[in-house]
Amino acid sequence: MIQRKTPAQIEKMAAAGAVHARCMKMVSGMVRPGITTAELDLAVEKFIRSQGGEPTFKGFRGFPGSICASPNSMVVHGIPGPYELEQGDIISIDIGVTLDGWVADGASTIPVGEIDETTARLLEVSKESLDLAAAQMVPGNRVGDISNAVQTHVEAAGFSIIRSLVGHGIGETMHEEPQIPNYGMAGRGPEIEEGMVFAIEPMVNVGGPEIFMDDDGWSVYSEDGSMAAHFEFTVAATDNGPRILNPWDET
Numbered sequence: 701m702i703q704r705k706t707p708a709q710i711e712k713m714a715a716a717g718a719v720h721a722r723c724m725k726m727v728s729g730m731v732r733p734g735i736t737t738a739e740l741d742l743a744v745e746k747f748i749r750s751q752g753g754e755p756t757f758k759g760f761r762g763f764p765g766s767i768c769a770s771p772n773s774m775v776v777h778g779i780p781g782p783y784e785l786e787q788g789d790i791i792s793i794d795i796g797v798t799l800d801g802w803v804a805d806g807a808s809t810i811p812v813g814e815i816d817e818t819t820a821r822l823l824e825v826s827k828e829s830l831d832l833a834a835a836q837m838v839p840g841n842r843v844g845d846i847s848n849a850v851q852t853h854v855e856a857a858g859f860s861i862i863r864s865l866v867g868h869g870i871g872e873t874m875h876e877e878p879q880i881p882n883y884g885m886a887g888r889g890p891e892i893e894e895g896m897v898f899a900i901e902p903m904v905n906v907g908g909p910e911i912f913m914d915d916d917g918w919s920v921y922s923e924d925g926s927m928a929a930h931f932e933f934t935v936a937a938t939d940n941g942p943r944i945l946n947p948w949d950e951t
């Protein structure tokens with residue numbers, strides 16, 4: 701069953717989302733050559749706790765970090781550690797914030813200094829696909845409208861959607877029904893109703909769509925070693941249209 705949130709519950713999720721958005725801006729500003737992903741992780745944990753929140757990912761199924769930090773061809777779920785960012789890298793940072801019992805989830809892929817043209821295009825197209833998908837979060841639309849918006853935009857640019865990882869409903873727990881694939885047919889799937897909240901998260905490879913998991917049981921990489929991007933918002937369907945609850949891209 702897809703849960704619907706009351707307006708009061710959506711305000712609570714928006715409060716978690718506001719902490720999330722500020723946290724993402726803070727950590728994005730720290731990204732530079734020489735910093736380790738462990739340093740980014742520590743800064744995020746301190747920030748979230750300073751705001752009265754909890755880092756949702758920490759301890760989730762035994763995950764050790766407060767962020768997922770996934771450089772270059774790593775798509776998602778990277779464990780923060782001694783890796784030092786280098787000029788020309790990209791780093792995908794995924795953060796979950798639990799505040800007052802409600803969760804906000806979101807990710808951004810950030811360039812480390814100057815990046816090559818194809819990688820810059822990957823980030824641009826992937827973020828655009830998230831914005832287009834979020835715009836479909838309207839009562840009366842269907843989940844397939846979200847999925848199709850991502851797929852159409854990404855594939856038109858010549859990049860690949862990862863199909864085996866999906867977005868999800870979100871609320872008092874990080875993962876609720878339904879699954880939100882990043883590919884599919886418009887007009888299909890569950891109907892979006894007022895009060896539903898989804899974590900929409902395109903994951904995109906420059907090369908083919910195949911992925912593999914590292915021996916650490918977490919890190920997911922593009923099979924062909926091509927650069928990978930991940931962008932995510934927590935989005936509510938309201939009577940006034942889509943509401944992004946963690947607008948980390950707003951200045």
Ligand code: MG
Pocket residue numbers: 805806867868899901932
């Ligand atoms: Mg998510």
